[in-house]
Amino acid sequence: MPHGFHDNILIVDLSKGTIDAIHPGGDFYRIYLGGSAVGSYFVLKGTVADTDSLSIRNVMVIAPGVATGAGISGVSRCCVTALSPLTNMVGDSQAGGSIGPMIKRAGLDAIVVKGRADRLSYLLVDGGRATINDASHLAGKTVTEAYDILTAEHGVKNTSVMQCGPAGERLVRFANIMADTSDAFGRAGLGAVMGSKNLRAVVVKGTGELNFANPEGMKELARIGAKRLPGSGFPETLKKYGTPGAVKFQAEAGNFATHNYSRGWHPDYLRLDGSTYEPNIGAGQVSCFGCVVGCRKKVAAESPHRITDRLGGPEFETLGMLGSNLDITDPVSVARANELCNNYGMDTITMGSIAGYLFECVERGLIKPNDLGMENAGFGDAEALFRIIEATARRDGIGDTIAEGFEAMIEKFGEQTRTFAVHVKGAGLAVHMPQVKPSQAIMYAACPIGPDHMSSEHDWLLASASEAGRGLGILGQEDNPSTSTNKVRMTVYSQFYYSLLDTLSLCMFCWGPGNLFTYRELEDLVNCATGWQMTFWELMKAGERRINMMRHINARRGYTRLHDVLPERLYNPLPDGPSQGRCVNRASFTRMMEEYYAFMGWDPQTGNPTAGKLLELGLECAL
Numbered sequence: 001m002p003h004g005f006h007d008n009i010l011i012v013d014l015s016k017g018t019i020d021a022i023h024p025g026g027d028f029y030r031i032y033l034g035g036s037a038v039g040s041y042f043v044l045k046g047t048v049a050d051t052d053s054l055s056i057r058n059v060m061v062i063a064p065g066v067a068t069g070a071g072i073s074g075v076s077r078c079c080v081t082a083l084s085p086l087t088n089m090v091g092d093s094q095a096g097g098s099i100g101p102m103i104k105r106a107g108l109d110a111i112v113v114k115g116r117a118d119r120l121s122y123l124l125v126d127g128g129r130a131t132i133n134d135a136s137h138l139a140g141k142t143v144t145e146a147y148d149i150l151t152a153e154h155g156v157k158n159t160s161v162m163q164c165g166p167a168g169e170r171l172v173r174f175a176n177i178m179a180d181t182s183d184a185f186g187r188a189g190l191g192a193v194m195g196s197k198n199l200r201a202v203v204v205k206g207t208g209e210l211n212f213a214n215p216e217g218m219k220e221l222a223r224i225g226a227k228r229l230p231g232s233g234f235p236e237t238l239k240k241y242g243t244p245g246a247v248k249f250q251a252e253a254g255n256f257a258t259h260n261y262s263r264g265w266h267p268d269y270l271r272l273d274g275s276t277y278e279p280n281i282g283a284g285q286v287s288c289f290g291c292v293v294g295c296r297k298k299v300a301a302e303s304p305h306r307i308t309d310r311l312g313g314p315e316f317e318t319l320g321m322l323g324s325n326l327d328i329t330d331p332v333s334v335a336r337a338n339e340l341c342n343n344y345g346m347d348t349i350t351m352g353s354i355a356g357y358l359f360e361c362v363e364r365g366l367i368k369p370n371d372l373g374m375e376n377a378g379f380g381d382a383e384a385l386f387r388i389i390e391a392t393a394r395r396d397g398i399g400d401t402i403a404e405g406f407e408a409m410i411e412k413f414g415e416q417t418r419t420f421a422v423h424v425k426g427a428g429l430a431v432h433m434p435q436v437k438p439s440q441a442i443m444y445a446a447c448p449i450g451p452d453h454m455s456s457e458h459d460w461l462l463a464s465a466s467e468a469g470r471g472l473g474i475l476g477q478e479d480n481p482s483t484s485t486n487k488v489r490m491t492v493y494s495q496f497y498y499s500l501l502d503t504l505s506l507c508m509f510c511w512g513p514g515n516l517f518t519y520r521e522l523e524d525l526v527n528c529a530t531g532w533q534m535t536f537w538e539l540m541k542a543g544e545r546r547i548n549m550m551r552h553i554n555a556r557r558g559y560t561r562l563h564d565v566l567p568e569r570l571y572n573p574l575p576d577g578p579s580q581g582r583c584v585n586r587a588s589f590t591r592m593m594e595e596y597y598a599f600m601g602w603d604p605q606t607g608n609p610t611a612g613k614l615l616e617l618g619l620e621c622a623l
């Protein structure tokens, strides 16, 4: 076996109450590496075309990367993969913190969860021993309450807890999995998958050693990251203000979704920028395991809302989707909404999209506040937002419909409200706007995990004409609005690279193009960990393989390019602000998508991987 892996994957069958281990061997790890690719493999093999995401037959995979836990910046992430109750496609999400390192230090490469327990349970992994335990005492508890109970029982030292929260328990389709109290596996509704399995939590205690081929090489990479942080640009900004430090420059580029995605800029955007509110409500920062960037900003406040510092501060996306997108620019109110979502375990992006839809429907007289169980509701109304979040998490009244997602609400409130539902395949759009960033139009439409802003590099890469682009084979220089063939090429190549990062469970803030580490150092990371001599070509192929596995899972479930569509609103010119007049151009978008499928080597009719492409990538297992 190569170094870095334990050759040990836990298979937990909750229906049978059994826990077994499999040892797939070196070739398996050379092909799939870890993280999301290992997750996709087990979902591909373990589910069939009509597997319901909330059924006993869904498979959920928790997988860190080969180097996870090494004490190098950005090497701490962990991935969860399963069929998504939100999109009905494959779902996949990453979180930092310490859950990934604890799994590796517990001697595991992945945990595969099948079936459904006959009562609320939690999985305890304590070094080499794993048990399924009764969790009835956790029923209905918030994330912090459940965390406190479990750590009182099992200690906090070398311990990490992941859990679905009460929203996941109640099968809210955009429920998150929370790791400890502030790391979120968001976007795909994977908390509801945990809930459907009656698996309230996974507690991992990891005290073992990691066995890397070249420990000195690993230490040198840790030193390089620390040395390079000063003057590093984006990572240095993240250290200072976290992702909220991006609000100012993104809003000034007109790339900050506002008023239910109908505008690209809010006049009060500065109130939401990290540099503005940090002196008032900033409460320090936390870092993921071993990372010198430490971008995870905490907040605390007493007024107008009491905010504890336990559940993490709002990130850039949350400041947009629960802030400007709803015309709420009081940072304490946004922090309160963020805290509520995190403590119930719900995705802030889709929650913000849904609230935007509801507020716009009220504004246009298509629904009444009374329909939401309130006297007043609308843009700028933070109290209404809090009530919507609480009702959804508890499935109270209208919350029971909201918890089912956009299509359920359109069915309830009428087809005339569809225009105001800004989503792709059920998942709300992130703050980064395809009207301003054409690469994201492609990704939001065609990404196999739904509209994800973290699945390829954004348009600046081609505009920068930097070595960060050239190292991926992206030559030339074109403005951000460009929709050229070169832009499509940039999107495809960087999608492979980002897919590789998710396969290795690396943080893009450190390992993304032009950030702390170089492409050559990424090769070094893998080879120092494993003792292999993987080339960048082989690594990029691993990224491409993961995307094709995911797209194939979706194809098997009936998805084709016909589903790769954007909300109509995105074709309307933005009315004001720095991105005034910008929109997705229908003709350009159509041409870009044709090129995208062609560049991916997919069937031009279906937009799905051909048998030849799957074979080229060594995916005989998919056929």
Ligand code: SF4
Pocket: 073, 074, 075, 076, 096, 097, 238, 286, 287, 288, 291, 292, 293, 294, 295, 296, 507, 508, 509, 510
């Ligand atoms: S940059 Fe931020 S999110 Fe990434 S590993 Fe470091 S602390 Fe975690």
